[in-house]
Amino acid sequence: MNSAWSRRSFLARTGLLAGAPMIVPSRVLGANAPSRQIAFALVGVGGMGLANMDRLLKLRDRGARIVAVCDVDRVHAQAAAAMAEAAQGERGVFVTGDFREVTRREGVDAVVISTPDHWHALPALDAIRHGKDVLIEKPLTHSIEEGRVLVAELRARNRVGQTGTMQRSDGSFRYVANLIRAGGLGRIERIEVRIPANNMYCGATWSPEPVPEGLDYDFWLGPAPWAPYTSQRTHYQFRFILDYAGGQTTNWGAHYIDIAQWALGMDDSGPVAVEGFGEFPSSGLFTAPTRVDFTATYANGVRLRVRTRTDGILDGNVRFIGEQGWIDVSRSKLRASDDALLKVGGGPAARGDSGVAHMADFLDCIRTRARPVADLAIGHRTTTVCNLGNIAMQLRRPLQWDPAAERFVGDEQANRLLGRAYRSPWSLLA
Numbered sequence: 001m002n003s004a005w006s007r008r009s010f011l012a013r014t015g016l017l018a019g020a021p022m023i024v025p026s027r028v029l030g031a032n033a034p035s036r037q038i039a040f041a042l043v044g045v046g047g048m049g050l051a052n053m054d055r056l057l058k059l060r061d062r063g064a065r066i067v068a069v070c071d072v073d074r075v076h077a078q079a080a081a082a083m084a085e086a087a088q089g090e091r092g093v094f095v096t097g098d099f100r101e102v103t104r105r106e107g108v109d110a111v112v113i114s115t116p117d118h119w120h121a122l123p124a125l126d127a128i129r130h131g132k133d134v135l136i137e138k139p140l141t142h143s144i145e146e147g148r149v150l151v152a153e154l155r156a157r158n159r160v161g162q163t164g165t166m167q168r169s170d171g172s173f174r175y176v177a178n179l180i181r182a183g184g185l186g187r188i189e190r191i192e193v194r195i196p197a198n199n200m201y202c203g204a205t206w207s208p209e210p211v212p213e214g215l216d217y218d219f220w221l222g223p224a225p226w227a228p229y230t231s232q233r234t235h236y237q238f239r240f241i242l243d244y245a246g247g248q249t250t251n252w253g254a255h256y257i258d259i260a261q262w263a264l265g266m267d268d269s270g271p272v273a274v275e276g277f278g279e280f281p282s283s284g285l286f287t288a289p290t291r292v293d294f295t296a297t298y299a300n301g302v303r304l305r306v307r308t309r310t311d312g313i314l315d316g317n318v319r320f321i322g323e324q325g326w327i328d329v330s331r332s333k334l335r336a337s338d339d340a341l342l343k344v345g346g347g348p349a350a351r352g353d354s355g356v357a358h359m360a361d362f363l364d365c366i367r368t369r370a371r372p373v374a375d376l377a378i379g380h381r382t383t384t385v386c387n388l389g390n391i392a393m394q395l396r397r398p399l400q401w402d403p404a405a406e407r408f409v410g411d412e413q414a415n416r417l418l419g420r421a422y423r424s425p426w427s428l429l430a
Contacts, residue, residue, distance in 0.1 A: 038366055041068035041094075041102035041132075043123045044115035045080035046235055048137050052112050052164075053080060055359040057087045064363055068094035068102040073235075074214035097216055103127040110366055113137060114164075116238045117245040118224050121146035122426060124161075128153050129430055133160040135362050138258075139250035140379035144387050145419030147380035148406060149428050154376050160365045162372040163379025165258045166358035167331070171349030173259050176320070176329045179344055180263040185322025188302050191260045194309040195252035195316040198290055200237050204283040206230050223422035232285055240286040242390075247288025249393075250386040253306055256316040258374070258382040259329070260304055263320060267378045270385055270403035271296035271304070278393035294389035306389055391417045 040056055042049055049071070056064045066084040071077035074097060081093040096102060103111055103126040111127040112135045113120055121141045124134045128150075140163050141147040154161045167173045180188065208228035211217045217229050224243045227233065239245040261267060276294025281287060292308045309316070317330035325337035336342050358374070365372040384406070391414060392399050400409035408414040422428070 036367075037063045037065045038363060039065050039067045039107055039109045041070065041105065041108045041111045042066065042080065043070045043099045043102060043111060043113045044119070044137075045069050045071045045076050046073070046114070048164075049076075049112075049114035050080060050083075051355065052114050052135070052137070052359070053084060055353075055356045056112070057084070058353075058356050059360055059363055060088065062360065062363060064359075066093060068096070068105060068108060070096050070099050070102050072097050072216040072219045074216075097219065099123040100126060103132060104130045108132060110134065110160075110362075116220075116234075117142045117250065118238075118243065118420075119222055121150055121428065122223065124150055125153055125428065125430075128157055128159045128161070131157070131159075133362075133366050134376075135162040135164060135359070136376065136379070137164040138254040138379065139246065139383040139386055140254075140376060141383055142245070143418065143420045144384050144406060146428065147383055151377045151380050158369075160362070160369060160372065161376035161379075162358070162362040162365070163374040163376055163382070164358070165255055165374045165379060165382065166354045167255050167259060168262065168373045169358035169361055170331075170354035171351050172329055172334045175348030176318075176327055176334070177259060177263040179327065179341070180320055180322070181265055184324070184341060184344060185320055185327060186324040188264065188320055188322045190302060190321050191264075191304045192319040192321070193253070193256045193260060193304065193306045193316065194318075195248050195256060195292060195306065196314045197308050197310065197312070198240060198248060198286075198288070199314060200240055200286075202232050202237070202240070202281075202285045206232060206285045221423070223420075223426035225423060230285065237286075240288045242287045245288065246386060246390050247292070248308065249289060249292050249294075249306070249390050250383065252316045253292070253386045253389065254379075254382055256318045257304070257306065257385045258378075259318050260320075261378075261382055261385065264298065264302060266298065267381060270298075270381055271388070271401055272299050272403065273297040273398065273400050274385075274388045274392045275398040276389055276392035277396060280393075289390070289393055292389070292393070294392050296385055296388060304385075 056066055069077055069080045077095050081095045084093050085091050103123055110133040113123050114137045120136050124136050127134050209230050211229045239251050240247055274296045278289040278293050279291040280289050294306055296304045315331050319326055319328040327336040327341055361372050399414055402409050
Protein backbone atom coordinates (compact mmCIF):
# COMPACT_ATOMS: atom_id res chain seq x y z
CA MET A 1 0.00 0.00 0.00
CA ASN A 2 1.49 3.38 -0.86
CA SER A 3 2.36 5.65 2.01
CA ALA A 4 0.35 8.73 1.04
CA TRP A 5 -2.70 7.77 3.04
CA SER A 6 -0.57 6.65 5.98
CA ARG A 7 1.26 9.97 6.20
CA ARG A 8 -1.99 11.90 6.15
CA SER A 9 -3.40 9.54 8.76
CA PHE A 10 -0.25 9.92 10.81
CA LEU A 11 -0.43 13.73 10.77
CA ALA A 12 -4.04 13.65 11.86
CA ARG A 13 -3.45 11.01 14.54
CA THR A 14 -0.36 12.56 16.09
CA GLY A 15 -1.99 15.92 16.51
CA LEU A 16 0.48 17.80 14.31
CA LEU A 17 -2.69 19.25 12.85
CA ALA A 18 -4.68 19.30 16.06
CA GLY A 19 -2.29 19.78 18.98
CA ALA A 20 -2.85 16.35 20.55
CA PRO A 21 -0.04 14.63 22.53
CA MET A 22 2.41 12.52 20.54
CA ILE A 23 4.16 9.25 21.36
CA VAL A 24 7.84 10.06 21.77
CA PRO A 25 10.35 7.36 20.68
CA SER A 26 12.03 5.65 23.63
CA ARG A 27 15.53 6.60 22.49
CA VAL A 28 14.97 10.33 22.99
CA LEU A 29 13.56 10.11 26.50
CA GLY A 30 15.54 10.55 29.70
CA ALA A 31 17.68 8.06 31.61
CA ASN A 32 14.98 7.24 34.14
CA ALA A 33 12.08 4.76 33.88
CA PRO A 34 10.58 6.06 30.60
CA SER A 35 13.84 5.39 28.77
CA ARG A 36 13.51 1.74 29.75
CA GLN A 37 10.55 1.47 27.43
CA ILE A 38 10.92 -0.68 24.33
CA ALA A 39 9.26 0.80 21.24
CA PHE A 40 7.50 -1.88 19.19
CA ALA A 41 6.17 -1.87 15.64
CA LEU A 42 3.78 -4.55 14.39
CA VAL A 43 3.80 -5.79 10.81
CA GLY A 44 0.55 -7.62 10.11
CA VAL A 45 -2.36 -6.85 12.43
CA GLY A 46 -4.97 -9.42 11.44
CA GLY A 47 -5.83 -12.33 13.73
CA MET A 48 -2.38 -13.22 15.11
CA GLY A 49 -1.25 -9.63 14.85
CA LEU A 50 -4.03 -8.51 17.18
CA ALA A 51 -3.21 -11.36 19.56
CA ASN A 52 0.40 -10.20 19.68
CA MET A 53 -0.73 -6.61 20.14
CA ASP A 54 -2.83 -7.68 23.12
CA ARG A 55 0.19 -9.44 24.63
CA LEU A 56 2.32 -6.33 24.28
CA LEU A 57 -0.37 -4.16 25.79
CA LYS A 58 -0.48 -6.49 28.80
CA LEU A 59 3.24 -5.82 29.24
CA ARG A 60 2.97 -2.04 29.41
CA ASP A 61 4.03 -2.09 33.05
CA ARG A 62 7.24 -3.81 31.93
CA GLY A 63 8.03 -1.15 29.39
CA ALA A 64 6.42 -2.41 26.17
CA ARG A 65 5.08 0.42 24.02
CA ILE A 66 3.48 0.19 20.57
CA VAL A 67 4.51 3.09 18.35
CA ALA A 68 3.74 1.83 14.83
CA VAL A 69 1.54 -0.64 12.96
CA CYS A 70 1.65 -1.86 9.38
CA ASP A 71 -0.82 -3.83 7.30
CA VAL A 72 -1.63 -3.90 3.58
CA ASP A 73 -5.27 -3.97 4.63
CA ARG A 74 -5.97 -0.36 5.58
CA VAL A 75 -9.02 -1.29 7.66
CA HIS A 76 -6.93 -3.65 9.78
CA ALA A 77 -4.12 -1.14 10.16
CA GLN A 78 -6.27 1.77 11.24
CA ALA A 79 -8.36 -0.33 13.62
CA ALA A 80 -5.24 -1.74 15.28
CA ALA A 81 -3.70 1.71 15.70
CA ALA A 82 -6.89 2.98 17.32
CA MET A 83 -6.89 0.03 19.73
CA ALA A 84 -3.26 0.62 20.71
CA GLU A 85 -3.86 4.32 21.23
CA ALA A 86 -6.91 3.70 23.39
CA ALA A 87 -5.08 1.15 25.55
CA GLN A 88 -1.98 3.30 25.94
CA GLY A 89 -3.94 6.47 26.56
CA GLU A 90 -2.11 8.58 24.00
CA ARG A 91 -2.29 9.26 20.31
CA GLY A 92 0.43 9.10 17.70
CA VAL A 93 0.74 5.45 16.64
CA PHE A 94 2.26 5.56 13.15
CA VAL A 95 0.20 3.75 10.49
CA THR A 96 1.41 2.49 7.13
CA GLY A 97 0.88 -0.21 4.53
CA ASP A 98 4.59 -0.60 3.66
CA PHE A 99 6.64 -2.60 6.15
CA ARG A 100 9.80 -0.69 5.20
CA GLU A 101 8.37 2.43 6.80
CA VAL A 102 8.50 0.73 10.19
CA THR A 103 11.47 -1.66 9.82
CA ARG A 104 13.62 1.37 8.91
CA ARG A 105 11.94 3.86 11.22
CA GLU A 106 14.03 5.76 13.74
CA GLY A 107 12.81 5.17 17.27
CA VAL A 108 11.54 1.62 16.68
CA ASP A 109 13.44 -0.92 18.80
CA ALA A 110 11.72 -4.17 17.86
CA VAL A 111 9.35 -5.46 15.19
CA VAL A 112 6.70 -8.15 15.65
CA ILE A 113 5.83 -9.88 12.38
CA SER A 114 2.44 -11.62 12.13
CA THR A 115 1.88 -11.68 8.38
CA PRO A 116 0.99 -14.61 6.12
CA ASP A 117 3.88 -17.07 6.00
CA HIS A 118 5.22 -16.00 2.59
CA TRP A 119 5.75 -12.53 4.09
CA HIS A 120 7.69 -13.58 7.21
CA ALA A 121 11.27 -13.53 5.91
CA LEU A 122 11.46 -10.26 3.99
CA PRO A 123 10.18 -7.83 6.67
CA ALA A 124 12.25 -9.69 9.28
CA LEU A 125 15.41 -9.42 7.21
CA ASP A 126 14.81 -5.73 6.56
CA ALA A 127 14.27 -5.12 10.28
CA ILE A 128 17.42 -7.01 11.25
CA ARG A 129 19.47 -5.21 8.60
CA HIS A 130 18.28 -1.90 10.02
CA GLY A 131 19.19 -2.67 13.61
CA LYS A 132 15.88 -3.96 14.98
CA ASP A 133 15.16 -7.01 17.10
CA VAL A 134 12.38 -9.26 15.81
CA LEU A 135 9.65 -11.63 16.93
CA ILE A 136 8.35 -13.67 14.01
CA GLU A 137 5.20 -15.74 14.14
CA LYS A 138 5.44 -19.43 13.42
CA PRO A 139 6.19 -21.05 11.11
CA LEU A 140 9.36 -19.00 11.01
CA THR A 141 9.68 -19.00 7.23
CA HIS A 142 8.02 -20.30 4.09
CA SER A 143 11.09 -22.20 2.88
CA ILE A 144 14.24 -23.77 4.28
CA GLU A 145 16.42 -21.38 2.28
CA GLU A 146 14.68 -18.36 3.84
CA GLY A 147 15.39 -19.74 7.31
CA ARG A 148 19.08 -20.20 6.63
CA VAL A 149 19.45 -16.63 5.36
CA LEU A 150 17.44 -15.24 8.27
CA VAL A 151 19.53 -16.98 10.95
CA ALA A 152 22.78 -15.96 9.25
CA GLU A 153 21.73 -12.30 9.21
CA LEU A 154 20.55 -12.44 12.84
CA ARG A 155 23.91 -13.75 14.02
CA ALA A 156 26.00 -11.48 11.78
CA ARG A 157 24.23 -8.37 13.08
CA ASN A 158 23.91 -9.48 16.72
CA ARG A 159 20.16 -8.99 16.92
CA VAL A 160 17.66 -10.75 19.20
CA GLY A 161 15.08 -12.95 17.50
CA GLN A 162 12.16 -14.89 19.00
CA THR A 163 10.00 -17.41 17.12
CA GLY A 164 6.29 -17.36 18.03
CA THR A 165 6.19 -20.97 19.25
CA MET A 166 4.85 -19.93 22.62
CA GLN A 167 4.39 -23.50 23.90
CA ARG A 168 8.06 -23.26 24.94
CA SER A 169 6.89 -20.72 27.53
CA ASP A 170 4.24 -23.07 28.97
CA GLY A 171 4.98 -24.96 32.19
CA SER A 172 3.62 -28.34 31.05
CA PHE A 173 5.54 -28.42 27.78
CA ARG A 174 8.73 -27.29 29.52
CA TYR A 175 8.24 -30.00 32.16
CA VAL A 176 7.88 -32.74 29.56
CA ALA A 177 10.88 -31.58 27.53
CA ASN A 178 13.09 -31.40 30.61
CA LEU A 179 11.87 -34.76 31.91
CA ILE A 180 12.74 -36.51 28.66
CA ARG A 181 16.10 -34.75 28.31
CA ALA A 182 16.92 -35.92 31.83
CA GLY A 183 16.13 -39.54 30.91
CA GLY A 184 12.78 -39.78 32.70
CA LEU A 185 11.42 -42.19 30.08
CA GLY A 186 14.71 -43.90 29.40
CA ARG A 187 15.62 -44.28 25.75
CA ILE A 188 12.95 -42.72 23.53
CA GLU A 189 11.68 -45.22 20.97
CA ARG A 190 9.25 -43.11 18.96
CA ILE A 191 7.23 -39.90 19.03
CA GLU A 192 3.66 -39.43 17.81
CA VAL A 193 2.43 -35.94 16.88
CA ARG A 194 -1.20 -35.29 16.00
CA ILE A 195 -2.31 -32.03 14.41
CA PRO A 196 -5.82 -30.75 13.64
CA ALA A 197 -7.51 -31.34 10.32
CA ASN A 198 -8.04 -28.39 7.96
CA ASN A 199 -10.66 -26.04 9.36
CA MET A 200 -11.40 -24.23 6.08
CA TYR A 201 -12.58 -25.72 2.80
CA CYS A 202 -12.90 -24.50 -0.76
CA GLY A 203 -15.12 -25.87 -3.52
CA ALA A 204 -13.89 -27.30 -6.78
CA THR A 205 -14.46 -24.03 -8.61
CA TRP A 206 -13.99 -20.38 -7.77
CA SER A 207 -14.15 -17.04 -9.57
CA PRO A 208 -12.03 -13.88 -9.42
CA GLU A 209 -13.55 -11.04 -7.40
CA PRO A 210 -12.96 -7.28 -7.25
CA VAL A 211 -10.22 -6.30 -4.83
CA PRO A 212 -11.80 -4.71 -1.72
CA GLU A 213 -11.28 -1.01 -1.11
CA GLY A 214 -8.30 -0.46 1.15
CA LEU A 215 -6.49 -3.73 0.38
CA ASP A 216 -3.21 -3.40 -1.55
CA TYR A 217 -3.54 -6.82 -3.13
CA ASP A 218 -0.38 -6.66 -5.23
CA PHE A 219 1.61 -5.91 -2.09
CA TRP A 220 -0.23 -8.73 -0.29
CA LEU A 221 0.97 -11.16 -2.99
CA GLY A 222 4.48 -9.73 -2.72
CA PRO A 223 7.10 -12.36 -3.63
CA ALA A 224 4.47 -15.02 -4.42
CA PRO A 225 3.34 -15.69 -8.01
CA TRP A 226 0.69 -13.35 -9.35
CA ALA A 227 -2.86 -14.72 -9.07
CA PRO A 228 -6.31 -13.13 -9.40
CA TYR A 229 -7.95 -11.95 -6.20
CA THR A 230 -10.60 -13.98 -4.45
CA SER A 231 -11.70 -13.58 -0.85
CA GLN A 232 -10.74 -17.20 -0.12
CA ARG A 233 -7.10 -16.49 -1.01
CA THR A 234 -6.29 -13.88 1.64
CA HIS A 235 -6.50 -13.39 5.40
CA TYR A 236 -6.82 -16.66 7.34
CA GLN A 237 -7.44 -18.92 4.35
CA PHE A 238 -4.04 -18.18 2.80
CA ARG A 239 -2.59 -20.97 4.93
CA PHE A 240 -4.22 -23.67 2.77
CA ILE A 241 -2.53 -22.49 -0.45
CA LEU A 242 1.06 -23.66 -0.89
CA ASP A 243 2.16 -20.43 -2.59
CA TYR A 244 1.66 -18.67 0.76
CA ALA A 245 1.89 -21.31 3.50
CA GLY A 246 2.28 -25.01 4.27
CA GLY A 247 -1.16 -25.94 5.55
CA GLN A 248 -1.61 -27.51 8.96
CA THR A 249 1.81 -29.17 8.58
CA THR A 250 3.45 -25.83 9.28
CA ASN A 251 0.57 -24.14 11.10
CA TRP A 252 0.13 -26.67 13.92
CA GLY A 253 3.13 -28.88 13.21
CA ALA A 254 5.42 -25.97 14.05
CA HIS A 255 4.11 -26.04 17.64
CA TYR A 256 4.26 -29.76 18.37
CA ILE A 257 7.29 -30.71 16.28
CA ASP A 258 9.06 -27.92 18.17
CA ILE A 259 8.40 -29.66 21.48
CA ALA A 260 9.59 -32.98 20.03
CA GLN A 261 12.86 -31.44 18.81
CA TRP A 262 13.34 -29.68 22.15
CA ALA A 263 12.89 -32.90 24.12
CA LEU A 264 15.22 -34.80 21.79
CA GLY A 265 17.95 -32.17 22.12
CA MET A 266 17.76 -31.43 18.40
CA ASP A 267 17.40 -27.65 18.56
CA ASP A 268 20.52 -27.23 16.42
CA SER A 269 20.10 -30.27 14.18
CA GLY A 270 17.34 -32.42 12.71
CA PRO A 271 16.40 -35.77 11.21
CA VAL A 272 18.45 -37.74 8.69
CA ALA A 273 15.54 -39.17 6.69
CA VAL A 274 11.91 -38.39 5.93
CA GLU A 275 9.08 -40.07 4.06
CA GLY A 276 5.42 -39.20 3.68
CA PHE A 277 2.19 -40.17 1.97
CA GLY A 278 -0.30 -37.40 2.64
CA GLU A 279 -3.33 -36.49 0.57
CA PHE A 280 -3.72 -33.28 -1.44
CA PRO A 281 -6.75 -31.60 -3.05
CA SER A 282 -7.39 -32.65 -6.64
CA SER A 283 -9.21 -29.44 -7.60
CA GLY A 284 -10.14 -26.01 -6.33
CA LEU A 285 -8.16 -23.13 -4.89
CA PHE A 286 -6.60 -24.86 -1.89
CA THR A 287 -3.43 -26.89 -2.52
CA ALA A 288 -2.10 -27.75 0.96
CA PRO A 289 -2.47 -31.32 2.26
CA THR A 290 -5.92 -32.38 3.44
CA ARG A 291 -4.40 -35.33 5.30
CA VAL A 292 -0.90 -35.11 6.73
CA ASP A 293 1.14 -38.26 7.33
CA PHE A 294 4.92 -38.24 7.34
CA THR A 295 7.72 -39.76 9.40
CA ALA A 296 11.09 -38.19 10.18
CA THR A 297 13.89 -40.47 11.41
CA TYR A 298 16.78 -39.22 13.53
CA ALA A 299 20.36 -40.51 13.62
CA ASN A 300 19.71 -42.22 16.99
CA GLY A 301 16.89 -44.25 15.45
CA VAL A 302 13.98 -42.28 16.96
CA ARG A 303 11.05 -42.00 14.54
CA LEU A 304 8.78 -38.95 14.69
CA ARG A 305 5.43 -39.52 12.99
CA VAL A 306 3.14 -36.56 12.27
CA ARG A 307 -0.48 -37.22 11.33
CA THR A 308 -3.79 -35.44 10.96
CA ARG A 309 -6.16 -36.17 13.81
CA THR A 310 -9.68 -37.33 13.01
CA ASP A 311 -11.63 -36.45 16.16
CA GLY A 312 -12.42 -32.84 15.23
CA ILE A 313 -10.45 -31.31 18.11
CA LEU A 314 -8.74 -28.07 17.12
CA ASP A 315 -5.53 -28.74 18.98
CA GLY A 316 -2.56 -31.02 18.61
CA ASN A 317 -0.64 -33.24 20.99
CA VAL A 318 2.72 -34.96 21.20
CA ARG A 319 3.28 -38.36 22.78
CA PHE A 320 6.74 -39.64 23.69
CA ILE A 321 7.07 -43.42 23.99
CA GLY A 322 10.17 -44.66 25.81
CA GLU A 323 11.60 -47.65 27.60
CA GLN A 324 9.87 -46.68 30.84
CA GLY A 325 6.45 -45.70 29.54
CA TRP A 326 4.87 -42.79 27.73
CA ILE A 327 3.94 -39.19 28.38
CA ASP A 328 1.50 -37.12 26.34
CA VAL A 329 1.09 -33.34 26.41
CA SER A 330 -1.25 -30.87 24.71
CA ARG A 331 -2.47 -27.39 25.56
CA SER A 332 -5.25 -28.79 27.72
CA LYS A 333 -3.96 -32.11 29.07
CA LEU A 334 -0.87 -33.76 30.51
CA ARG A 335 -1.09 -37.55 30.76
CA ALA A 336 1.30 -40.42 31.32
CA SER A 337 1.41 -44.20 31.52
CA ASP A 338 2.34 -43.81 35.22
CA ASP A 339 1.10 -40.89 37.32
CA ALA A 340 4.49 -40.82 39.05
CA LEU A 341 5.93 -39.33 35.84
CA LEU A 342 3.75 -36.28 36.40
CA LYS A 343 5.19 -35.62 39.86
CA VAL A 344 8.94 -35.67 39.26
CA GLY A 345 10.53 -32.64 40.90
CA GLY A 346 7.16 -31.50 42.16
CA GLY A 347 5.48 -31.69 38.77
CA PRO A 348 5.01 -28.97 36.17
CA ALA A 349 4.69 -25.30 37.03
CA ALA A 350 1.20 -23.85 37.05
CA ARG A 351 -0.07 -22.96 33.61
CA GLY A 352 -0.41 -19.28 32.86
CA ASP A 353 -0.78 -17.24 29.69
CA SER A 354 2.00 -18.73 27.58
CA GLY A 355 1.55 -16.09 24.88
CA VAL A 356 2.20 -13.23 27.31
CA ALA A 357 5.06 -15.17 28.94
CA HIS A 358 6.64 -15.74 25.53
CA MET A 359 6.40 -12.05 24.65
CA ALA A 360 7.83 -11.17 28.07
CA ASP A 361 10.80 -13.44 27.40
CA PHE A 362 11.41 -11.54 24.16
CA LEU A 363 11.11 -8.22 25.97
CA ASP A 364 13.60 -9.30 28.64
CA CYS A 365 16.09 -10.55 26.03
CA ILE A 366 15.93 -7.26 24.14
CA ARG A 367 17.31 -5.67 27.31
CA THR A 368 19.81 -8.37 28.30
CA ARG A 369 20.83 -9.37 24.73
CA ALA A 370 20.46 -13.02 25.74
CA ARG A 371 18.97 -15.54 23.34
CA PRO A 372 15.25 -16.13 23.92
CA VAL A 373 13.67 -19.51 24.60
CA ALA A 374 12.65 -19.87 20.94
CA ASP A 375 15.62 -18.22 19.25
CA LEU A 376 15.28 -17.92 15.47
CA ALA A 377 17.83 -20.69 14.93
CA ILE A 378 15.59 -23.02 16.94
CA GLY A 379 12.54 -21.87 15.00
CA HIS A 380 14.39 -22.51 11.76
CA ARG A 381 15.21 -26.10 12.70
CA THR A 382 11.61 -26.76 13.73
CA THR A 383 10.21 -25.20 10.57
CA THR A 384 12.68 -27.24 8.52
CA VAL A 385 11.12 -30.48 9.78
CA CYS A 386 7.68 -29.17 8.79
CA ASN A 387 8.92 -28.28 5.32
CA LEU A 388 10.70 -31.62 4.96
CA GLY A 389 7.38 -33.32 5.68
CA ASN A 390 5.56 -31.35 3.00
CA ILE A 391 8.31 -32.01 0.46
CA ALA A 392 8.27 -35.74 1.24
CA MET A 393 4.49 -35.88 0.89
CA GLN A 394 4.68 -34.08 -2.45
CA LEU A 395 7.42 -36.30 -3.87
CA ARG A 396 6.02 -39.50 -2.29
CA ARG A 397 9.36 -41.23 -1.89
CA PRO A 398 11.89 -41.69 0.94
CA LEU A 399 14.39 -38.83 1.20
CA GLN A 400 17.76 -38.69 2.93
CA TRP A 401 18.57 -35.42 4.71
CA ASP A 402 21.91 -34.00 5.85
CA PRO A 403 21.09 -31.76 8.86
CA ALA A 404 24.59 -30.25 8.91
CA ALA A 405 24.65 -29.23 5.23
CA GLU A 406 20.86 -28.72 5.24
CA ARG A 407 20.45 -30.44 1.90
CA PHE A 408 18.94 -33.66 0.60
CA VAL A 409 21.49 -36.36 -0.13
CA GLY A 410 21.74 -37.32 -3.80
CA ASP A 411 18.37 -35.84 -4.82
CA GLU A 412 18.57 -32.60 -6.81
CA GLN A 413 14.85 -32.58 -7.54
CA ALA A 414 14.18 -32.44 -3.83
CA ASN A 415 16.91 -29.84 -3.32
CA ARG A 416 15.19 -27.53 -5.81
CA LEU A 417 12.30 -27.38 -3.33
CA LEU A 418 14.46 -25.92 -0.55
CA GLY A 419 13.78 -22.39 -1.80
CA ARG A 420 11.14 -20.49 -3.75
CA ALA A 421 11.39 -18.19 -6.73
CA TYR A 422 10.43 -14.63 -5.81
CA ARG A 423 8.33 -12.38 -7.97
CA SER A 424 10.19 -9.23 -8.98
CA PRO A 425 11.32 -6.93 -7.40
CA TRP A 426 11.53 -8.92 -4.16
CA SER A 427 14.75 -10.66 -3.15
CA LEU A 428 16.40 -12.24 -0.12
CA LEU A 429 19.55 -10.26 -0.87
CA ALA A 430 20.27 -7.07 1.06
